[in-house]
Amino acid sequence: MGIEIERKYLIYKDKWQPKDEGVSIRQGYLSTDKERTVRVRTKGKKAYLTIKGENKGISRMEMEYEIPFEDATKLLDNLCHKPLIEKTRHIEEHLGHTWEIDVFFGDNEGLIVAEVELLSPTEEVKLPDWIDREVSDDKRYYNSSLCLKPYITW
């Protein structure tokens, strides 16, 4: 069990280029309730079931369990809300912080989001120059919202 603290930003697409292939993520939701989201995710060759509580500012309760890849595939294909979310994740280190840059495909094609995880809500972050504006509080960018109302429909 943990508390997740993260900030989410849009990026300037002309200032950022992926440095590697990244890792493929396919995810869907068994619950999109904001008080109790339940996410199924395959990430590369691994798979996870993740439960998150409601956001309190930029913090939220999170529990994650690794599950068999085949189970996750069956859950994604048969049980999860559609459309699924498909994206490629790139990792970049910048001045002591690790950034996850998610390039979306499918029904969220065109969206690129960068997230940084923090140790405390007040921790300061030096922003890379390809960071545009923060969208941590914009519910439309929650992955659980992108599955109900994908980016291409905005």
Place this chain on the structure above:
Amino acid sequence: MGIEIERKYLIYKDKWQPKDEGVSIRQGYLSTDKERTVRVRTKGKKAYLTIKGENKGISRMEMEYEIPFEDATKLLDNLCHKPLIEKTRHIEEHLGHTWEIDVFFGDNEGLIVAEVELLSPTEEVKLPDWIDREVSDDKRYYNSSLCLKPYITW
């Protein structure tokens, strides 16, 4: 991953008596969608996260993962829909089948339900004499329904 096939019955309360203490079950739901229920359960000293698909007749897809007891307690207390379901489970063998008899407490006080798991939907079951009528198809008796509309409110 498995397919669960079971039949559910009410019992004659004057014809059945528990033979032992049984095991305490406390459970709640992160999703009560009938297409994708997500259940958190503590059972004795163990804890499980269970995902079930929609009933197809008396069959449904089911996946279950053991999780740390403390995680389950936090999920039940903080994230699951209320009220939680509290019951004591008794196991009885009868002519080649294993019966689970659930005696409910709390908001479902007064309800006792017996379930038998089958290998195929057409498998015949010899019913114990304390079995009353079958309620497999009655959605009110789904545990996920009992959490939304408990027995004492019927």
